[in-house]
């Protein structure tokens with residue numbers, strides 16, 4: 362197995378830069394039954410960065426934003442970049458990311474270390490904005506790339522599934538009728554999966570209506586994230 366160096370790992374954080382060397386691995390999690398396909402993360406990252414599959418639907422054009430390293434222990438399965446993330450090319454580099462790091466109890470250095478955390482949204486490029494916020498992730502993206510990316514993340518021990526689109530893809534029939542019900546049923550998905558609402562400020566009302574999330578769930582989530590990070594090879 363080829364170990365990534367910090368320099369090459371970081372090159373996978375900011376897209377459209379020279380990719381780093383990583384190796385091929387298979388996922389350990391069993392909550393999904395899809396067959397996983399292996400490919401070196403380096404070449405896969407290059408392919409994704411060159412993708413124009415749904416360019417005709419992207420108001421600002423393709424700019425895939427993701428982070429992955431072959432030794433990552435935590436996978437953040439998110440939605441799609443917002444405009445600010447598109448502009449910087451850094452995932453969760455916005456108020457949603459600030460809140461997510463607070464939820465997880467990790468600093469930016471840990472969060473942006475691809476040897477520890479992979480960040481793989483359902484759609485890699487900014488999909489544009491509609492009347493009620495950002496549009497959904499482009500469906501072509503998960504179809505084209507998701508299984509291949511997850512197939513390269515063999516060391517992942519904990520997947521944080523954020524928002525309805527990621528919940529639908531990752532949990533499938535295990536999803537409850539509403540996101541709230543799925544999040545509330547978090548114990549059913551332990552110890553490998555954690556369903557979460559999106560940390561966007563747009564969800565402030567949801568957080569206010571569901572105080573149990575911050576009071577009961579976040580302390581447990583932080584404990585588990587810390588334990589998984591400490592167990593990193």
Ligand code: SF4
Pocket residue numbers: 409412413414415416423424425484485486499501502503505
């Ligand atoms: S959103 Fe995904 S499928 Fe569409 S251009 Fe970007 S990387 Fe390709």
